[in-house]
Amino acid sequence: MQCRAKAKQSGQRCKRHTIPGGKTCVIHGSGTQAAKTAAVERLAALADPAVAELARVMRKGSPDSARLAAALGVLDRTGHGRSSTVHVPGLPALAEQLAALSADDKIKLATMLDEADE
Ligand SMILES: [Zn+2]
Numbered sequence: 246m247q248c249r250a251k252a253k254q255s256g257q258r259c260k261r262h263t264i265p266g267g268k269t270c271v272i273h274g275s276g277t278q279a280a281k282t283a284a285v286e287r288l289a290a291l292a293d294p295a296v297a298e299l300a301r302v303m304r305k306g307s308p309d310s311a312r313l314a315a316a317l318g319v320l321d322r323t324g325h326g327r328s329s330t331v332h333v334p335g336l337p338a339l340a341e342q343l344a345a346l347s348a349d350d351k352i353k354l355a356t357m358l359d360e361a362d363e
Pocket of ligand 1: 248249250259260261269270271272273
């Protein structure tokens, strides 16, 4: 996003980018810790509506491309991008579960995955 600040002399709008979730660039006020915290909080508040929008698209299809892009942008900027991993408290990560399997169970799992591919 473009910074909202305007130059006092020329009246022209600043051409710098805002910080993620911010309204201004670092030169025009978003360099402070308070501004950074407020920007993170603004983005975090949008994460739930973004997930709701994705759920709506999944249920009904035919996404509004602008709404979908906005939702994906919010999720990318709040640490829930496409490559992020969800950890369920109390449930070990998949890698830990696989490491805990016995040799026989690993062979059974590999056989099941091979059969599923065919
Ligand atoms: Zn600026």
